[in-house]
Amino acid sequence: AQKVTQAQTEISVVEKEDVTLDCVYETRDTTYYLFWYKQPPSGELVFLIRRNSFDEQNEISGRYSWNFQKSTSSFNFTITASQVVDSAVYFCALSEVTTGNQFYFGTGTSLTVIP
Amino acid sequence: NAGVMQNPRHLVRRRGQEARLRCSPMKGHSHVYWYRQLPEEGLKFMVYLQKENIIDESGMPKERFSAEFPKEGPSILRIQQVVRGDSAAYFCASSLGQGSGNTIYFGEGSWLTVV
Numbered sequence: 001a002q003k004v005t006q007a008q009t010e011i012s013v014v015e016k017e018d019v020t021l022d023c024v025y026e027t028r029d030t031t032y033y034l035f036w037y038k039q040p041p042s043g044e045l046v047f048l049i050r051r052n053s054f055d056e057q058n059e060i061s062g063r064y065s066w067n068f069q070k071s072t073s074s075f076n077f078t079i080t081a082s083q084v085v086d087s088a089v090y091f092c093a094l095s096e097v098t099t100g101n102q103f104y105f106g107t108g109t110s111l112t113v114i115p
Numbered sequence: 116n117a118g119v120m121q122n123p124r125h126l127v128r129r130r131g132q133e134a135r136l137r138c139s140p141m142k143g144h145s146h147v148y149w150y151r152q153l154p155e156e157g158l159k160f161m162v163y164l165q166k167e168n169i170i171d172e173s174g175m176p177k178e179r180f181s182a183e184f185p186k187e188g189p190s191i192l193r194i195q196q197v198v199r200g201d202s203a204a205y206f207c208a209s210s211l212g213q214g215s216g217n218t219i220y221f222g223e224g225s226w227l228t229v230v
Contacts, residue, residue, distance in 0.1 A: 042223075
C-alpha cells in the first residue's frame with residue numbers, strides 16, 4: 001500500500017494564481033515526520049519543509065504555506081501568487097520512527113505556472 | 116559548495132557494463148542514503164550507510180547492486196552488468212544524525228542511461 005499519495009499528477013495555473021498541492025499519508029506510528037521537496041527542471045531535489053506529528057500548527061514561509069491536519073492525514077502545500085519559477089515537480093515524503101532509515105515519497109505533482 | 120556532491124551527473128553505459136556513481140555527503144554528515152527515481156515515479160529508498168557500514172539495504176535489488184561508504188572517500192553505488200531497466204536517476208542524500216527526525220539533503224542526482 002502506498003504510504004504517501006499525491007493524487008494530482010499534473011497541475012497548470014496561470015501566474016499569480018494560488019495553487020494547493022495535496023498530500024495524504026498513511027502510518028500507524030504516533031511519531032512521524034512529513035516533508036516537502038521541490039524538483040525543478042534542472043533535476044536536483046530541494047528541501048522545503050519538515051513537520052513532526054505533534055506540531056499541527058500551519059506554517060508560512062513567504063508565498064509558501066503548509067496545512068497539516070492529522071484528522072485527515074493530510075499535509076497540503078499552498079503556493080500563493082504563483083510565479084513561473086515555481087514550475088517544478090513537488091514531492092511529499094513521510095518518515096516514521098519505526099522505519100526511520102527510509103523516507104516514503106509520493107509520486108509527485110508536476111506544477112506548471114503559465115506566464 | 117557545502118552541499119551533497121554527486122558525480123557523474125550523467126552516465127551512459129551499454130548493456131553489460133558497470134556503472135559507478137559517487138557521492139560526497141554534506142560537510143559534517145556521516146549518514147548517507149541512496150534513492151532511485153524511475154521515470155514518472157517517486158523516489159524509492161535503496162540503501163542507508165554510515166562510514167564503513169551498511170545499516171539498511173532493504174531497498175537494494177538482490178543482484179548486481181552494491182554500495183559502500185569507506186572510511187576515506189565518497190560513497191559509491193555500483194551497478195554491475197547494467198540492463199535497460201537500470202536507466203534512472205540515482206540520488207544520494209545525507210543527514211547529520213540517524214533516525215526519522217533528521218532531514219535528509221539530496222545531491223543533484225546521477226542520471227544513468229543504459230543503451
